[in-house]
Amino acid sequence: MGRRRKQVVKVIKRTLPQAFLCPKCGKNTVKAFADEKNQLGVVVCGACDLRGQFPLTQRMDPVDVYSTFVDKFYAGEKLGAEKGWAA
Ligand SMILES: [Zn+2]
Numbered sequence: 001m002g003r004r005r006k007q008v009v010k011v012i013k014r015t016l017p018q019a020f021l022c023p024k025c026g027k028n029t030v031k032a033f034a035d036e037k038n039q040l041g042v043v044v045c046g047a048c049d050l051r052g053q054f055p056l057t058q059r060m061d062p063v064d065v066y067s068t069f070v071d072k073f074y075a076g077e078k079l080g081a082e083k084g085w086a087a
Contacts, residue, residue: 020066023073024050030065034059041065 020030025048025067032043034056041060052069060068 018062020063020075021045022050023070024048025058030066032062034062036064039070043069 019028020032021031022045025045027047029046030043031046032041035042039056040053041056042053043066052072054068054072068080
């Protein structure tokens with residue numbers, strides 16, 4: 001009995017939504033995701049309400065959406081959806 005040991009492999013699943021550092025307020029509260037239905041990369045900061053979206057030209061992971069957003073943010077592109085920045 002019991003010759004087979006159960007291999008204990010701990011897999012830490014990242015089930016929590018990934019949060020990223022906000023380039024505006026500096027908090028780790030930015031959520032980024034790819035809205036594949038609308039072909040948009042969407043970024044929202046839960047702390048300062050920074051938000052932006054841009055058209056996806058390729059399949060992106062959240063981290064890609066985030067880094068693209070940050071690039072655009074520092075490049076001075078207007079990203080706020082509320083300012084009419086879209087597509
Ligand atoms: Zn923020």
